[in-house]
Each structure stands twice: as structure tokens, then as C-alpha cells.
Amino acid sequence: MTPAPRTRMQGALWGARRLDRAGVAAPRAEAEGLLAHVLSQPKHACYLEPDAPLTADETARLRSLVARRADGVPLQYLTGTETFRGLELEVTPDVLIPRPETEGVVDAALRVLAERRPAGPPVKRHQQAAVERHQQAAAVVADIGTGSGCLALALARVRPDVVVYATDCSAAALAVAERNARRLGLADRVTFLCGDLFEPLARAGVRVDLVVSNPPYVADEHLPTLQIEVRHEPESALRGGVDGLHFYRRIVAEAGSVLAACAGIVVELGYGQADAVGALARGAGFDVARIDPDFQRIPRVMTLAAPRPLIDAVQRADGNRRGRVLVPFN
Numbered sequence: 112m113t114p115a116p117r118t119r120m121q122g123a124l125w126g127a128r129r130l131d132r133a134g135v136a137a138p139r140a141e142a143e144g145l146l147a148h149v150l151s152q153p154k155h156a157c158y159l160e161p162d163a164p165l166t167a168d169e170t171a172r173l174r175s176l177v178a179r180r181a182d183g184v185p186l187q188y189l190t191g192t193e194t195f196r197g198l199e200l201e202v203t204p205d206v207l208i209p210r211p212e213t214e215g216v217v218d219a220a221l222r223v224l225a226e227r228r229p230a231g232p233p234v235k236r237h238q239q240a241a242v243e244r245h246q247q248a249a250a251v252v253a254d255i256g257t258g259s260g261c262l263a264l265a266l267a268r269v270r271p272d273v274v275v276y277a278t279d280c281s282a283a284a285l286a287v288a289e290r291n292a293r294r295l296g297l298a299d300r301v302t303f304l305c306g307d308l309f310e311p312l313a314r315a316g317v318r319v320d321l322v323v324s325n326p327p328y329v330a331d332e333h334l335p336t337l338q339i340e341v342r343h344e345p346e347s348a349l350r351g352g353v354d355g356l357h358f359y360r361r362i363v364a365e366a367g368s369v370l371a372a373c374a375g376i377v378v379e380l381g382y383g384q385a386d387a388v389g390a391l392a393r394g395a396g397f398d399v400a401r402i403d404p405d406f407q408r409i410p411r412v413m414t415l416a417a418p419r420p421l422i423d424a425v426q427r428a429d430g431n432r433r434g435r436v437l438v439p440f441n
């Protein structure tokens with residue numbers, strides 16, 4: 112065993128060497144992150160007081176965390192947090208670690224909501240009874256397969272006038288999402304429902320103006336070849352069926368059970384899936400309104416507009432339920 116690091120800087124350098132040998136891509140930054148976690152200090156604590164001594168307990172915890180990271184456990188599962196659109200989220204092995212490219216789903220959803228109707232004034236506390244929320248909401252949004260709650264919470268944070276639902280089939284994931292909502296002061300803004308895709312919404316009779324989803328989209332044959340870190344994430348958050356398209360097929364086929372008149376859908380796409388998902392959506396009668404690339408220029412976020420027959424049918428059935436004219440966003 113190498114000699115125990117005695118100071119913060121020695122701890123960071125020791126961790127970085129160990130992670131580098133294990134093939135971790137950013138060993139220095141990750142070692143500093145683990146050290147900061149052990150010290151309960153902000154990142155870069157080793158630079159602020161480089162010669163501050165490490166206690167025996169801190170050294171032991173750093174060694175243990177670095178060893179687990181070297182074994183492929185993602186940094187975020189070790190520190191228990193990830194940042195998504197400025198929100199500090201708890202993450203556990205029960206949830207997918209939110210990815211930067213998923214932030215594009217929030218951008219697209221906000222664009223849809225902005226084009227649909229200008230943001231109203233912030234909802235006041237005394238207006239937040241469930242019924243009133245629906246009556247006064249600018250829109251109702253549902254995040255399908257919410258995981259950590261990242262999409263639902265990011266949207267609820269930016270658009271206080273929007274009612275947000277979030278579903279997941281994993282009760283363990285929903286528990287994490289609900290803790291995130293409480294910690295961020297958004298618990299009364301997002302309703303979490305456990306169940307299969309749209310089923311809990313349909314059961315509750317909820318009509319949704321916008322569906323957002325980052326569904327599992329890894330084709331079965333690719334699961335064994337995923338990076339070791341990704342293989343620590345829940346398989347139910349990754350497995351997208353034989354061709355990776357299982358959930359897109361279901362989303363476009365089943366969304367009609369909850370969609371309101373002017374509804375849209377925003378989905379994250381897996382690599383190379385834009386054409387296939389677009390074809391599925393058109394086959395189900397949706398228009399592909401736009402496809403946005405991620406920061407690597409990979410088509411990543413698809414915005415779908417509800418088909419006109421659905422708009423007409425729902426408007427007829429609803430009798431324009433909120434007493435205002437609903438217009439498609441595209």
C-alpha cells in the first residue's frame with residue numbers, strides 16, 4: 112500500500128494518480144471532488160488549505176471512495192449529487208444520473224410553453240389548492256420516467272405558473288425525486304405518480320398540454336458494451352428493447368390517453384435514433400416540429416406537435432374546458 116496521504120493536497124494528488132491508473136478520464140477533478148465530499152467542503156478545498164492535515168478517518172474514507180471510483184462506480188453515486196440546470200439534485204443508484212444533454216429537453220419544453228402562451232404571474236400560495244392550480248395554470252406538463260425528477264423540477268422551477276406531473280414505474284426512483292422536490296422547495300408544485308408511462312395520469316383523469324420524456328433508449332444488444340459507469344445505473348432506466356425504440360413506440364401510441372387539445376411532446380433521442388423516432392411519430396399522426404442538436408451536434412431532442420385530428424377531437428370532447436381558446440403551438 113502507498114503511504115497514507117497526510118494533507119489535503121497530498122490526498123488529492125494521491126487520489127488522482129490512483130484514478131489515472133484505473134483509466135478514469137478526469138482523474139484530478141474527480142479526486143478533488145471525492146476529497147471535497149469527504150471534507151464536506153466546496154470543490155477545490157485542497158487549493159484553499161493545501162497543507163491542512165487529513166484525519167485518519169478522512170484518509171480512510173478517501174481511500175475507500177477512490178477505490179470504488181477506480182472500480183467504475185460513478186462519481187455522482189459516491190458523492191450523492193449531480194447538478195442539472197443549476198439544481199443540486201440527490202442521486203442514488205436507483206436513478207439515472209442526469210446528463211448535460213438532457214438539459215436540452217428543458218430548453219425545448221420551455222420554448223413550446225413560451226410559444227403556446229406567455230408566462231403568467233407567479234402562482235400565489237393561497238392559489239395552490241389542486242383544483243385552482245389546474246384552473247389557473249398556463250399549462251399542464253407531464254414528465255414521463257422522471258428518475259431523479261430533473262426534468263420535472265427544472266421546469267417547475269422556471270415556470271411557476273405551470274402544473275407539473277411526474278411519473279415513473281420505479282417507486283425507489285420516485286422516492287429520490289420526491290426528496291429532491293422537498294429539498295428544492297418545489298414539493299407543492301410537482302405531483303409524483305408511480306406507474307407505467309401514462310397510466311397513472313389517465314387513471315387520475317389528468318389532461319396534459321405537454322409531455323416531456325427522456326425514456327430508456329439503449330438497444331438490448333448495446334447494454335453489455337456500455338461504459339462501466341453506465342452499467343452501474345438502473346437497467347430499467349436504460350433498456351429500450353430490441354431496437355432501443357420500445358418506449359418511443361409506446362409514447363406516440365399511448366400519449367393520446369392524456370393529451371389535451373394543443374398538446375406537444377418533447378423527447379430526448381438516443382444516438383442515431385432521430386429518423387426512426389420521427390417515422391414512428393409521423394406514423395402515429397404527429398408532426399415533427401423540430402429536432403435540436405446537443406453540444407456535440409448530435410440530433411438529441413425532438414419536439415412533436417399533436418396531430419390536428421387529435422386537437423379537434425379533444426377540443427370537441429372538452430368543450431374548451433378552461434374557457435379559453437386553445438391553439439396548437441406550431
Ligand SMILES: C[S@@+](CC[C@H](N)C(=O)[O-])C[C@H]1O[C@@H](n2cnc3c(N)ncnc32)[C@H](O)[C@@H]1O
Binds near residue numbers: 261326
Ligand atoms: C433514461 S431514465 C430518465 C430519468 C430522468 N428523466 C433523466 O432524464 O435523467 C428513464 C426513466 O424511465 C423510467 N421507466 C422505465 N420504464 C418505465 C415505464 N414503463 N413507466 C414509467 N417509467 C418508466 C425508469 O425507471 C427511469 O427512471
